[in-house]
Amino acid sequence: MTRNSPNISDTSVFPDPVYKDTVLRPLFDGAKNHHAEGFRRIDRAHLVMLHETGILDFETASKIAKALDDIDHAIDPSTLVYTGEVEDFFFLIEKELKSRIGVDVAGRLHTARSRNDIDHTLFKLSLKDKIDWLSGKARILLEALINAAERNDKTLIVAYTHGQPAQPTTFGHYLSAAIEVLIRDIERLGEARRIVDLSPMGAAAITTSGFPIDRARVADLLGFSAPLRNSYSCIAAVDYTTSTYSAIELMFLHLGRVIQDFQFWTSFEVGQIYVPNSLVQISSIMPQKRNPVPIEHLRHLASQTLGRARTMLDIMHNTPFTDMNDSEGESQGTGYEAFATAGRVLDLFASLVSQITIDPARVDQNIRRSCITITELADSLVRIEGLSFRQAHEIAAQVAKSVVASHGDLPNSGYLPFRQAFAGLTQRETKLDEEQFRHIVSPEHFVEVRARFGGPASDPMREAIAAYREALLAFEKKAQRAADHEAAMAAELKLKFTALTGAL
Structure with a gap:
C-alpha cells in the first residue's frame, strides 16, 4: 500500500505517534474488546463461502482454516497491546496469517471483501446481540408490570392531570397504560433488529465483486436473516444504527415519564406508593427520613440512556451518504454505553415494580379531600x-x-x-x-361503572391483562425462534469450518 503522492518526497513513517495514540490505539482497543469474536466469525464464514463457490480450492482453503484455528488458540485478544506495527485489528490477523502460511495464500482470504463490508457486518453482529440482550430485559420488565397490574386490578389510586387530583382509578389500570407503551417500544426495538439483521458482507468496498460470491450463504452462516440487497446501502445506509438508538431513546423517554410519576407519588404529601425498606435509604443526619432513592437512580439512569442514544443520532446527523468513520468503531462504542445503562434501568425497574405497594389509607384520604368522584x-x-x-x-x-x-x-x-x-x-x-x-x-362505584373497552372496571381489565400476556408470549416465541436460528447457523459454520481444517 502506498501513501505518498508521486510528486511529493515524504520520508515520514506511519503511524504518526500522536495519531497512533489518539485514534489508532483507541480503535484497536475497541475492536479487541467488542468485535474480536465478530472478526473470527466473519473470517470463517467468508472462507467457507469462498471454498463452496470454487473461488478457493480445498487445499488453499484448508491451509487458511488451519492457520485461523492456530491464531485462535495462540492469541487472546484481550491481552493484546497496540504497538503501531499494523494499522488495526484486521491487519493484525492478516499479519498473523502471513507469518504462518505466507503472503500468497494468506492474502486469498481477503478475496471479494473489504474492511467496509467487514466493519458494518461487525457492528451489526454486535448490535444484534445487544438488542437481543436488551429485549430480554424489557420482556422481564413487561412481565413484572403485567403481574403487578393483575395483582392491583382493584387497588384504588388517585389519577392526576396537570399535577392535580383528577379521578380515581386502579393501580392496575394505570400500569396497563405503561404496559401498552412498553409493548409498542419492544415492537420498535424488534423492528430495529429486523433492519440490523441484514448482512452487508459481499458488498466489498461499494459495488460487490467480479468473483462469483454467494452473499446469501455468508449471511446464513453468520446468522443473518438475509443479505442487504443494495451493495451501496451496505456501506452507506447507517439506518441500522439510527433505528436502533431511536428505539432505545423512545423506550427510555417513555419509561422516564412513569418513573417521574412514581417519584411524585412517593412524596410525603401524596404518599400513595409505599416503597419497602429494602429499597429505602436513610438520611445520614435526619433519622426520620425514608428516601426512596432507587426511583431517583431510575430517573437519572433513564435520562443518561436517552442522552447516549440521542448522541448516536447527533453523530449521524449531516454525515455524507457513503462509508465514513463517523458511523464506525468509536461511535459504535459510544452507543454501547446506552445499552449498559439501559439494562440497569430495566433490571431495577422490574425489581421496584414487583415490590412497591399502594397505601390504601393515604389514597382514601386523598380521594375524600379532593372530591375526585x-x-x-x-x-x-x-x-x-x-x-x-x-x-x-x-x-x-x-x-x-x-x-x-x-x-x-x-x-x-x-x-x-x-x-x-x-x-x-x-x-x-x-x-x-x-x-x-x-x-x-364512592371510588369503588366510580371504577366499576366504567366498564367500557379500555376502562378500569373488572371486565375490561381482565381482557386487557389477557391481551398483554398474549403479546408477551408472542415476543418470547419470536425471540426463541431467533435464538434457535442463530444457534443452528453457528453450529453449521463450526461444522463447515472444521471440515476445512481436516479435524472431522
Whole structure:
C-alpha cells in the first residue's frame, strides 16, 4: 500500500505517534474488546463461502482454516497491546496469517471483501446481540408490570392531570397504560433488529465483486436473516444504527415519564406508593427520613440512556451518504454505553415494580379531600334524574365547592349541599337519598361503572391483562425462534469450518 503522492518526497513513517495514540490505539482497543469474536466469525464464514463457490480450492482453503484455528488458540485478544506495527485489528490477523502460511495464500482470504463490508457486518453482529440482550430485559420488565397490574386490578389510586387530583382509578389500570407503551417500544426495538439483521458482507468496498460470491450463504452462516440487497446501502445506509438508538431513546423517554410519576407519588404529601425498606435509604443526619432513592437512580439512569442514544443520532446527523468513520468503531462504542445503562434501568425497574405497594389509607384520604368522584355524580344525575350534562355539571361543581370550603369530604359532607344545589337549579327535590348519594360518589362505584373497552372496571381489565400476556408470549416465541436460528447457523459454520481444517 502506498501513501505518498508521486510528486511529493515524504520520508515520514506511519503511524504518526500522536495519531497512533489518539485514534489508532483507541480503535484497536475497541475492536479487541467488542468485535474480536465478530472478526473470527466473519473470517470463517467468508472462507467457507469462498471454498463452496470454487473461488478457493480445498487445499488453499484448508491451509487458511488451519492457520485461523492456530491464531485462535495462540492469541487472546484481550491481552493484546497496540504497538503501531499494523494499522488495526484486521491487519493484525492478516499479519498473523502471513507469518504462518505466507503472503500468497494468506492474502486469498481477503478475496471479494473489504474492511467496509467487514466493519458494518461487525457492528451489526454486535448490535444484534445487544438488542437481543436488551429485549430480554424489557420482556422481564413487561412481565413484572403485567403481574403487578393483575395483582392491583382493584387497588384504588388517585389519577392526576396537570399535577392535580383528577379521578380515581386502579393501580392496575394505570400500569396497563405503561404496559401498552412498553409493548409498542419492544415492537420498535424488534423492528430495529429486523433492519440490523441484514448482512452487508459481499458488498466489498461499494459495488460487490467480479468473483462469483454467494452473499446469501455468508449471511446464513453468520446468522443473518438475509443479505442487504443494495451493495451501496451496505456501506452507506447507517439506518441500522439510527433505528436502533431511536428505539432505545423512545423506550427510555417513555419509561422516564412513569418513573417521574412514581417519584411524585412517593412524596410525603401524596404518599400513595409505599416503597419497602429494602429499597429505602436513610438520611445520614435526619433519622426520620425514608428516601426512596432507587426511583431517583431510575430517573437519572433513564435520562443518561436517552442522552447516549440521542448522541448516536447527533453523530449521524449531516454525515455524507457513503462509508465514513463517523458511523464506525468509536461511535459504535459510544452507543454501547446506552445499552449498559439501559439494562440497569430495566433490571431495577422490574425489581421496584414487583415490590412497591399502594397505601390504601393515604389514597382514601386523598380521594375524600379532593372530591375526585364528583364526575360520576354529574353522570348519575343525567342517567337518574334526566338532567342535561351541563345542568348536572353545574350542580356537581357547586357541591364540590361547598365541600372544599368546609374542609369536609364528599361522602360525609356532600349530601346536604347536593340537595340544596339540586333544588336551587331544578326547582324540585332529588330522587336520591343519602345512602344512594354515598354509593354514587364512592371510588369503588366510580371504577366499576366504567366498564367500557379500555376502562378500569373488572371486565375490561381482565381482557386487557389477557391481551398483554398474549403479546408477551408472542415476543418470547419470536425471540426463541431467533435464538434457535442463530444457534443452528453457528453450529453449521463450526461444522463447515472444521471440515476445512481436516479435524472431522
